[in-house]
Amino acid sequence: MANYYNIDDILTEEEFVPVVFHKAANGVLIDPSSETNSVEQGAKVELPLWLAQELCLRQAVSISAPACFNQKTRLEIQADAACVDLRSRSPYFYEFGCKIAPLVGDKTVEVLLLSAFKIRYKEILTKAYTAAHTSTLKFLTLLTKEETNLYEAAQSSMAAFKKWRKGGPRLQRASVLGRKRKPIE
């Protein structure tokens, strides 16, 4: 239940997956291409993950691999994982893959995620420690949310270390006040 209130978890589950309905469903406005308020058996629809997961457990649909794990992405990752723009596929690429893997029944997804993550992790850490601000901006746009958190954590630990060595002021204004905010008009 630790993930119930977690914002990232909620946003991960909003990603769309293609499903095929095994049973018909009445009175719902899910299928945009049907005229009536119902979904027929065998209809192919894009559903958000939270809905698809529950329906799959009750054997009403079957899920197929979403577009961000298709062959094109796999080839790009095999070529050079560090330069692949994962954020454009999905900003929650890894979490999404972890949730999809048991539902789709495709074993290769896990291997793919792991290899991509290993290579990118090394890149993230080296870039964080040797940051020259201009050159890393393009790199940051390729990262998923999880990787961005890692990057920021590495940078803040580096900054804290430098501050400790320099010996900065011990007491500071609360960070919550530290920004100019526009008052609501």
Add this chain to the structure above:
Amino acid sequence: MHGRKAYQLVKDFASGEKGHLKSFNNELFDRVIEECNEHHNALQSLIRKMQEEGLEVQTAKNADHYGALIHHLSLIRNKRCLMAYVYNRAEIVRELAWNVGLLHELPHEIQEKLNETEEQYFKDHSKSLKLYMSQMNLDVNVDMVPPKDPYIKVRVLEDLGSGIILSDKTANFARHSMHFLKRTDAEQYISRDKDVSY
């Protein structure tokens, strides 16, 4: 549509800076609640339809059952999004109470962004913390690392008026005056950006 408004609400929260609040999105919040009511009504009508057809609601797995299921799941999803929104904002309000100083006035820009219930929550939280500290005779809001020097030199940035009562004397906090204060007293003013330390 199923869960889209709730998704927008959560995204609205996530798009703010980490640790900073945006103003409480009353409009979107109310629309999500309206959507919940719609789902609930649709659910009721589908179940009634099934009962009219004489089917057992629990076991018959016809099209209406799955429609009702989808409405039920959307309801649960909306509930989760609403609760996560309120919960995460409450966490930030707690941090505010802790950092900015208990029961002191929040700056105006932050005050505008809070809901009435959130303001009340801030006051109640500060009161409970103060009660706890007074019963324990311990001020948990000071710096955790014991300093080398119990006194600290500060310069006042804003005019707080005269007659401020500190723990061992009264002081006149006119702007740009320098004082030699005890560290525990000075800290609350420094964190609210009224003083600068040397």
